[in-house]
Amino acid sequence: xxxxxxxxxxxxxxxxxxxxxxxxxxxxxxxxxxxxxxxxxxxxxxxxxxxxxxxxxxxxxxxxxxxxxxxxxxxxxxxxxxxxxxxxxxxxxxxxxxxxxxxxxxxxxxxxxxxxxxxxxxxxxxxxxxxxxxxxxxxxxxxxxxxxxxxxxxxxxxxxxxxxxxxxxxxxxxxxxxxxxxxxxxxxxxxxxxxxxxxxxxxxxxxxxxxxxxxxxxxxxxxxxxxxxxxxxxxxxxxxxxxxxxxxxxxxxxxxxxxxxxxxxxxxxxxxxxxxxxxxxxxxxxxxxxxxxxxxxxxxxxxxxxxxxxxxxxxxxxxxxxxxxxxxxxxxxxxxxxxxxxxxxxxxxxxxxxxxxxxxxxxxxxxxxxxxxxxxxxxxxxxxxxxxxxxxxxxxxxxxxxxxxxxxxxxxxxxxxxxxxxxxxxxxxxxxxxxxxxxxxxxxxxxxxxxxxxxxxxxxxxxxxxxxxxxxxxxxxxxxxxxxxxxxxxxxxxxxxxxxxxxxxxxxxxxxxxxxxxxxxxxxx
Numbered sequence: 001x002x003x004x005x006x007x008x009x010x011x012x013x014x015x016x017x018x019x020x021x022x023x024x025x026x027x028x029x030x031x032x033x034x035x036x037x038x039x040x041x042x043x044x045x046x047x048x049x050x051x052x053x054x055x056x057x058x059x060x061x062x063x064x065x066x067x068x069x070x071x072x073x074x075x076x077x078x079x080x081x082x083x084x085x086x087x088x089x090x091x092x093x094x095x096x097x098x099x100x101x102x103x104x105x106x107x108x109x110x111x112x113x114x115x116x117x118x119x120x121x122x123x124x125x126x127x128x129x130x131x132x133x134x135x136x137x138x139x140x141x142x143x144x145x146x147x148x149x150x151x152x153x154x155x156x157x158x159x160x161x162x163x164x165x166x167x168x169x170x171x172x173x174x175x176x177x178x179x180x181x182x183x184x185x186x187x188x189x190x191x192x193x194x195x196x197x198x199x200x201x202x203x204x205x206x207x208x209x210x211x212x213x214x215x216x217x218x219x220x221x222x223x224x225x226x227x228x229x230x231x232x233x234x235x236x237x238x239x240x241x242x243x244x245x246x247x248x249x250x251x252x253x254x255x256x257x258x259x260x261x262x263x264x265x266x267x268x269x270x271x272x273x274x275x276x277x278x279x280x281x282x283x284x285x286x287x288x289x290x291x292x293x294x295x296x297x298x299x300x301x302x303x304x305x306x307x308x309x310x311x312x313x314x315x316x317x318x319x320x321x322x323x324x325x326x327x328x329x330x331x332x333x334x335x336x337x338x339x340x341x342x343x344x345x346x347x348x349x350x351x352x353x354x355x356x357x358x359x360x361x362x363x364x365x366x367x368x369x370x371x372x373x374x375x376x377x378x379x380x381x382x383x384x385x386x387x388x389x390x391x392x393x394x395x396x397x398x399x400x401x402x403x404x405x406x407x408x409x410x411x412x413x414x415x416x417x418x419x420x421x422x423x424x425x426x427x428x429x430x431x432x433x434x435x436x437x438x439x440x441x442x443x444x445x446x447x448x449x450x451x452x453x454x455x456x457x458x459x460x461x462x463x464x465x466x467x468x469x470x471x472x473x474x475x476x477x478x479x480x481x482x483x484x485x486x487x488x489x490x491x492x493x494x495x496x497x498x499x500x501x502x503x504x505x506x507x508x509x510x511x512x513x514x515x516x517x518x519x520x521x522x523x524x525x
Contacts, residue, residue, distance in 0.1 A: 006037070006331065009330050010037060010327070010331060011038070013326065014028055017042075017323055020323070021316075021322075021323055022211045022318070023043070023207065023215065023314055023317075024043050024044050024045075024047045024053075024205075024207050025042060025052075025057075025315050026041065026042055026312070026316075027040070027041040027042075027053060027055065027057070027311075027312075027313040028312050028313075028323075028327070029234055029241070029311040030310050031245065031308070031309040032307060033245065033307045034245040036238055039055055039238060041053045041054055041234060045202070045204040047215065048205075048217070051202075051204070055233060056190060056235055057202065057233055058190060058192070058194070058202045058232065058233055059200075059232060059296070059298065059313045060194060060293055061291045061313075062291030062293050062296060063228050063289060064230060064290070065226065065230035065291070066159045066227065066275030068230055068275070069162050069227075070105050070274040071255075071258060071274075071275075072166060072178060072181040073105065073162055073166060075181040076166065076170065077166075080101035081100060081102070084098075086169060087101060087161060087165065090138065090139065090164070090165070091139070091141050093139065093140060093141060094141050094143070095142055095143065096143065097148075099148035100148065101162065101165075103149055104158035104159070105159075106152075106270060106273045107153060107154055107158060108149050108270070109153075109155055110150075111144060111145075111155050111157065112141070112144075112145055112516065112518070113154065113516035113517055116516035116517040117137050117517050118133065118137055119460060119496075120442055120445050120462060120517070121137065121442065121445050121463050121465075122445070122462040122464050122465040122467045123464040124467065125467070125485060129464075131223055134160065134223075136463055137464075140442065140463075143441060145517070149264060149265035151412050151413050151414050152270060152411060152412040152413060152414075153515075153516070154516065156227040159275065162226050163225045164226070174193060174226060175192065178230075183236075186239050186242075186243035187242075188236040190232070190233045191230065191233070191236040193225070193229050193231070194229055194231030195224050195225055197223070198220060198221060204315060205217050205315065206218045206293065206296040207316045208316075208317060215316065218294035218296075220293060222293075228293070237300065237311045241309035243255075245307055248307065257274070258274040258287075259273075259274070259276055259278070259287045259302075260273070262274070262278075268410075271410075275289065276288070276289055281301075282332050284303050284305055284306065285303070285304065285305065286301050286303050287302050288324075290321050292317075295317065297320040301328060306332070308331060310327050311324075344384035344385070344386065344387060345387055346363075346371055347387045348363050348390055348399065349363050349371075350362075350420050351421045351475045352418035352420050353421055353479060353499060354417070355416065357513060357519050358497060359513050359514070360497040361375045362374040362375075362475060370383055370384070370390075371390045371397075373397070374495075375407075375515065376515045377514075377515060377516070380394070382395065382397065394409060394410075395408065403420045404419050405417075405418040405420075406418070421476030421477060421479050422477040424476050424477055424479075428477075430451055430456055431451055433449050433456055434450055435449055435507075436448050436525040437449070437509065437510050437522035437524050437525065439512070439520055440523070441520060441521075442462060443462065445460065445461065445462035446461045446462065446525075447459070447498075447510060456471065456480065457469045457471055458472050458480075458482045458498065470484075478499065478500040478501075479499055480497075481497060481498065482495065482496040483496075496513070497511075497513055497514065498511075508524055509521055509523045
C-alpha cells in the first residue's frame with residue numbers, strides 16, 4: 001500500500017510547480033510499483049486557441065526519442081553489429097574506419113553533431129532543415145573528432161542514422177517500426193512520429209518568453225526522425241513507465257537491455273548508452289533523459305531499485321530537469337540542503353585553450369561563491385575544494401603548473417590539458433583579422449571576418465546559405481568567440497571558439513570549434 005504521507009508530499013510539491021516554472025502549461029506523472037501516483041496537468045496546450053493541457057495532449061518529447069529508437073533497433077536486431085556495413089554506405093567520404101551501430105547508440109561515434117555543423121555551412125538561424133540538408137551534412141563527413149569508442153560526445157545524427165538504417169533495411173517507415181516495436185507493446189495509444197516540428201496534429205504549441213514579456217509561439221522548421229521526433233501524451237509516457245515496471249524482473253526485457261551497463265573501449269564505465277543517461281541521484285542509480293526544442297522542455301527518469309518513474313513536460317522553456325530532480329527528492333524524502341556553497345578562494349580563474357580540441361575555456365567567479373566554467377553549451381558551476389582544485393559531479397579542474405590546468409571528465413573518458421592564454425590587449429590592431437577563411441573539410445565552407453569601426457564581426461557561409469554577421473568577443477590574444485544565437489536544436493551549441501593561427505607573415509588560419517563540433521581548420525584565402 002502506498003504511504004499516504006508520500007502522496008501528500010508529492011501533491012504539495014506539484015502544486016508549487018506552476019509558480020516555480022511559470023509558462024502556458026505543463027504535465028507531471030509519477031509512477032511507483034507499476035501504479036500511477038500522480039497524473040496532473042495545468043494551463044493551456046495552446047493559449048491562442050484556448051486549448052487546455054490535458055493528459056491526452058500530444059507533446060514533443062524531443063531527445064527522449066533516442067531511447068525509443070534504440071529500443072526499435074534492439075527489438076529488430078538483437079545484435080546491432082549486423083547493421084554496421086549499412087553505416088559505411090552513409091559516410092562515403094570518411095577517410096578513416098567508420099564507427100559501429102553501438103558507437104552510435106552510446107554517443108561514442110566521434111562524429112561531429114550535424115545541427116552544429118549546419119551552422120558552419122551557413123544555415124540561416126530561422127531556416128528550414130529537412131532530409132536534404134541533413135543528407136548533405138552527414139554525407140560530407142570526412143574526419144572524426146575522436147576515435148570511436150574512446151570518448152563521449154552528444155551527437156544527434158547518431159540516432160538519425162540508426163532510424164534511417166532501420167527504415168532502409170526493413171523497407172518500412174520508421175513510424176511503423178515505432179508503432180510495432182514500442183507503441184503497441186507498451187500501450188502508448190496516441191504516440192506518433194511527429195517529424196515536422198512546425199506544428200502538432202492536435203494544436204499543442206511550444207512557447208518562448210517570460211511572464212514579464214509574455215509568451216509567443218516558438219518557430220521551428222526542422223524535420224526530425226530517430227533523434228528527436230517522438231510525439232506523445234502524458235498518458236503515453238505513463239504507459240511507457242508502466243511497461244518498464246511490468247518487465248523489470250525479466251533480464252531480457254527491453255528496458256533492462258536499454259539500461260544495461262555500457263563501457264568505453266578501454267573498459268571504463270560509460271554514463272550513456274542506448275539513448276539513456278546513467279547517473280546517481282540522492283544515492284540511487286537512475287536512468288534518465290531530457291528533451292528540448294524551442295518552446296518545449298521535457299524530462300523523464302527511472303529509479304529501478306525503487307520502481308519509481310517521474311515525467312515532467314512543459315510547453316515552455318523552463319528547466320524540466322530541475323523540476324524532475326526536485327520531485328525525485330520529494331519522493332525519496334530527501335531533506336533540502338541549505339548548506340551554503342564554498343567560499344574558498346580560487347587560483348583557477350582565467351582564459352584557457354584546451355590543447356587537443358582547440359576549444360576555449362573560461363573560468364570565472366560565480367554569483368553564489370562557486371566557480372563558473374564556460375566550456376560546454378551552458379555554463380557549469382563548480383565548488384572550490386582548495387585554491388588549486390574545483391569540482392562538480394561531472395568535472396574536476398586541478399592546477400598542473402603555473403600556466404596549465406588539468407580538466408577531467410570521467411563521463412566522457414577524457415583528461416585534457418588547459419593552457420592559460422595571453423590576456424587580450426584592446427590597443428592591438430585588429431585589422432589583420434579581416435579576411436575570408438575556408439575549410440576544405442566542409443565542402444569549402446567559409447568564415448568571413450570584417451572590421452567595422454573597432455568592432456570585429458564574423459559569419460559562416462556554405463552549402464546551406466549565408467549566416468548572419470555577429471560581433472566577435474575577445475577572450476585572449478588571438479582567441480575570440482563567435483556567438484551562435486540559435487542552433488537547430490533547443491539551444492545554441494555554445495560559442496564558437498575562433499583561435500587565430502599565425503606564422504612569420506601574419507595570420508594564416510583559424511582553428512574553429514564548439515563542444516558539439518571540434519577542431520576544424522579554416523585556411524586564409
